[in-house]
Amino acid sequence: MEAEQQPWKPDFYMELPKVELHAHLNGSISSNTMKKLMAKKPDLKVHGQMTMIDKGKKRTLEECFQMFQIIHQLTTRPEDILMVTKDVIKEFAEDGVKYLELRSTPRGENSTGMTKKAYVESILEGIKQCKQENLDIDVRYLMAIDRRGGPTVAKETVKLAKEFFLSTEDTVLGLDLSGDPTLGQAKDFLEPLLDAKKAGLKLALHLAEIPNKKKETQMLLDLLPDRIGHGTFLNSSGGGSLDLIDFVRQHQIPLELCLTSNIKSQTVPSYDKHHFRFWYSIAHPSVICTDDKGVFSTYLSQEYQLAAETFNLTQSQVWDLSYESINYIFASDNTRSELRKRWNHLKPGLYEVNHF
Numbered sequence: 001m002e003a004e005q006q007p008w009k010p011d012f013y014m015e016l017p018k019v020e021l022h023a024h025l026n027g028s029i030s031s032n033t034m035k036k037l038m039a040k041k042p043d044l045k046v047h048g049q050m051t052m053i054d055k056g057k058k059r060t061l062e063e064c065f066q067m068f069q070i071i072h073q074l075t076t077r078p079e080d081i082l083m084v085t086k087d088v089i090k091e092f093a094e095d096g097v098k099y100l101e102l103r104s105t106p107r108g109e110n111s112t113g114m115t116k117k118a119y120v121e122s123i124l125e126g127i128k129q130c131k132q133e134n135l136d137i138d139v140r141y142l143m144a145i146d147r148r149g150g151p152t153v154a155k156e157t158v159k160l161a162k163e164f165f166l167s168t169e170d171t172v173l174g175l176d177l178s179g180d181p182t183l184g185q186a187k188d189f190l191e192p193l194l195d196a197k198k199a200g201l202k203l204a205l206h207l208a209e210i211p212n213k214k215k216e217t218q219m220l221l222d223l224l225p226d227r228i229g230h231g232t233f234l235n236s237s238g239g240g241s242l243d244l245i246d247f248v249r250q251h252q253i254p255l256e257l258c259l260t261s262n263i264k265s266q267t268v269p270s271y272d273k274h275h276f277r278f279w280y281s282i283a284h285p286s287v288i289c290t291d292d293k294g295v296f297s298t299y300l301s302q303e304y305q306l307a308a309e310t311f312n313l314t315q316s317q318v319w320d321l322s323y324e325s326i327n328y329i330f331a332s333d334n335t336r337s338e339l340r341k342r343w344n345h346l347k348p349g350l351y352e353v354n355h356f
Ligand SMILES: [Zn+2]
Pocket: 022, 024, 178, 206, 229, 291
């Protein structure tokens, strides 16, 4: 019997082994963990609505970035970062994610004396402890450059990334460029990003998140990034162009697509208008991701389900989407083939017919 004709297992999406490639640490903090952080800092008087967008609710992109400022006030000490990292990893593992690339901007905090290095070390410690606890998930870290910091901070981050790239045995794999897309200029980041690339670090760049950024987008694309975050306005309707689409297609640069994030931050008007439709229709490498599962109150299984239901994907198409995501991870070919083995091992159980 063809898998297509079998009934959907109720927990199909949860059991589907998944790869998560676009997850910001502070945006991925669940409401449970947030409660623990709030309890430690009652003076801040932060409450749930300030750090999470509930079902059916929306905010502007600007408001979303303001939420991050609030979250950052709750994660100011190395022990906060360690707890948050471990909780986020556990939650992804519980959701059936087998390989995770977490990204975060190294942050120093004058109020607590936490240095950027201590911040990074806390994340790496969290990853290490989860490994020691035998969690069924392989976790890597991408160091993020926040556009707000400008070129000086970007250069420092690249320096830090290079150090950890050499000392962490394949845990720090690359760099991300993110933050408020209305701030900073792409040209300021070209030199440090190119420097990182030359050192062997991979690049995952947020691109064309807002309309009418053609020049900047082309500038960043000319770096030949290894993956693109969002790429919402690459096409002509949003001030992008056919040239940009052709470039991305020609170089087969994979896209990290985050449906709920784009809907809730209102850069895409509705699920059915999401650019997943276009890129999927031309079979362009695309990976379903959460972006900020905490802030946007979602999880990866749900994002797969939303994509399947919105774009009428069959079970085997969903499977292929997840399986092909392995191609776009930043870890080695060896890890890639290990993951493919895992996926093939887990596949039969996913298609067992339920008899109740
Ligand atoms: Zn993002």
